[in-house]
Amino acid sequence: MSEEILINITPMESRVAVVENGVLQEVYVERPQRRGIVGNIYKGKVVRVLPGMQAAFVDIGLDRAAFIHAAEISTREGNAVESISALVHEGQSLIVQVTKDPIAKKGARLTTQLSIPSRYLVYMPGSSHVGISLKIEEERERERLKQIVVECMRAEGIENAGGFILRTAAEGARREEILIDIRYLRRLWEQMAEQMKTAVAPSVIYQDLTLALRTLRDLVTPRIEKIRIDSRETFQRVNQFVAELMPELADRLEHYPGERPIFDLYGVEGEIQKALERKVVLKSGGYLIIDPAEAMTTIDVNTGAFVGHRTLEETIFKTNLEAAMTIARQLRLRNIGGIIIIDFIDMEDEEHRRQVLRTLEKQLERDHAKTNIIGITELGLVQMTRKRTRESLEQVLCEPCASCQGRGKLKTPETVCYEIFREILREARAYQAEGYRVLANQKVIDRLLDEESGNVADLESFIGRSIRFQVEINYSQEQYDVVLL
Incomplete structure (x- = not known):
């Protein structure tokens, strides 16, 4: 099975496509103004404690306060979770990591159980556990990897300085490669620990990599044959990242200089629309x-x-x-x-x-x-x-349709006409006027002057006033106004 990763970079957005045998399987989009924040670590401030929900809201500098449950703060094992009021109080500073982006009207989800990923490992400063991805199934390989991590931690003198999880990508990795990752993660954590001492809440302590670099870290497997990048600047940056942390990928990187957009060449644009x-x-x-x-x-x-x-x-x-x-x-x-x-x-x-x-x-x-x-x-x-x-x-x-407010349906012109009739009746009972002007969408006006013309005449006779019509080209099918003359 042939797999490729396509990376399309423009000043406005970065996009990544995973293609298997010429068929698009996954697509990721990141825009500078709306970068995902999953994995980011913040020094936040508790702004509200909710004892009834066993949760708290934390200001991490976003438009909406983020949400954290007591279970994501408690250090107890099993189901016994301390009361949220015993764990945090309003105004308290808290080091937290985002586990879910803000979605729709929901704020970001947080945890205090920090983890920092690298190519082969995830470092957990608050744990002493060495775990292995379930996708590595062979028992002998699992034991080999666990032994390597334990020996490396002992050699570096960090047996009691946190725990590690071996990622799926670690399958078949050599001791030297895992040791490089351990040292990188420890250096990164030491820098962050220093920053945490002086940072003022709310502030960012650690930001995850850009989409292009995250792709190399998280999505590249032995099945990926080529990683094609259409930006020379990004290609050079990726090359440097690979040389330092993932040298085995160097021969799979390729700069795409073609005139035709890379997503068009592989039919990705059409698949995104579908x-x-x-x-x-x-x-x-x-x-x-x-x-x-x-x-x-x-x-x-x-x-x-x-x-x-x-x-x-x-x-x-x-x-x-x-x-x-x-x-x-x-x-x-x-x-x-x-x-x-x-x-x-x-x-x-x-x-x-x-x-x-x-x-x-x-x-x-x-x-x-x-x-x-x-x-x-x-x-x-x-x-x-x-x-x-x-x-x-x-x-x-996408965003919700301004016309139907996300319902996916519009009221028919007939329905809108009858709403207009009821509105005119309400206005006639409430206010004295010489007549009424109806402003509405072309389809609605057409129906009022054609199929509903008899009903319009009856209504004029009933209220004793004239009704005029005016097309508003910017009005949606459901939008109308009744104006007193």
Whole structure:
């Protein structure tokens, strides 16, 4: 399987695309004014304690105060968490790390359990634990890596100076490479510890890397064959970063100097546009409808034009299998997080249900975000969760429609006409006027002068006053004003 990473840099934004066999799998967008803050460490100030919620709000210098739960402050093991009032008080300074970006109307989520990532390791200053990514499955390799970290910590004299987690990328890493990471993380932590002593709350202590450098640290696996960058300046910066920390990637870096935009060359732009649509067409002729909502995302599977060649059950099974593979890709591509409900087409055969669920699980194994399939409900719906840390692609690139206020529907011209009639009646009862002028969208005015002209005449006769109409080209279909003459 061929995998590539494409990095597109402009002064306005940075974008990264992960492409497998020519098909876009993931896309990341970062804009200077809206950089994600997950992983950033702040010296914040507690502005409000909420005993009933076992939580507190902390000012870290953003527009909205961030939220921290008592469990993210408490040092107790297990389920016994101290009272939030015993842990913090208003006005107190607190060193915190962002675990979730602010999303919609929710503030950032915080923890005091700090962690700092490098290529192979995550350093945890407040822990003494050495852990290993679950994606490294071979027991012998897990033991080898753990032994290397323990020996390196002993050699550096830092046995009691924090803990480490070995990342998936550490599989097969040499002792020298892991030692370099340990030294880098320790130097970084010492600098931060000094800054924490003098910093005034609220202030930034540590900012995560830019998108291009985070990509190298977090997304590059042995399967990635090429990393193509279309900015010479960024390419040079990445080259320097790789030479210092990831020399094994040097031969995979490539500067793309072509005239044609790199995302156009690989068909990424078109795929991004498709990822913003509700409907996803399957090769078989079936389709998905993806509806993100505040509480969850629902995905509906339909057979569409696909009729199969044998039986209805076979048609449904093949459609659901293709849907399972497509859903896993769409979750990554759209970066959909939280609760996800999938309504596969009903299957009578228990073995078919098992295979569809297994296909979904298998495809999700390649997802960088943590996923968990809870199972199938009595109604035949698949319940799952996907860890949400950053905004979805739709939230980054779109905003609620000004006309429909995010409903995805507009009132019909007919409905708006009847609202206007009711408004005129209210005005006629409340105020004395010579007549009324209605300002509205072209479609609404057209209907008032055509299909509703009889109703307009009846209304004029009933209130004893004239009604005039004026098209406002800047008005949306639902927008209107009734003006007294």
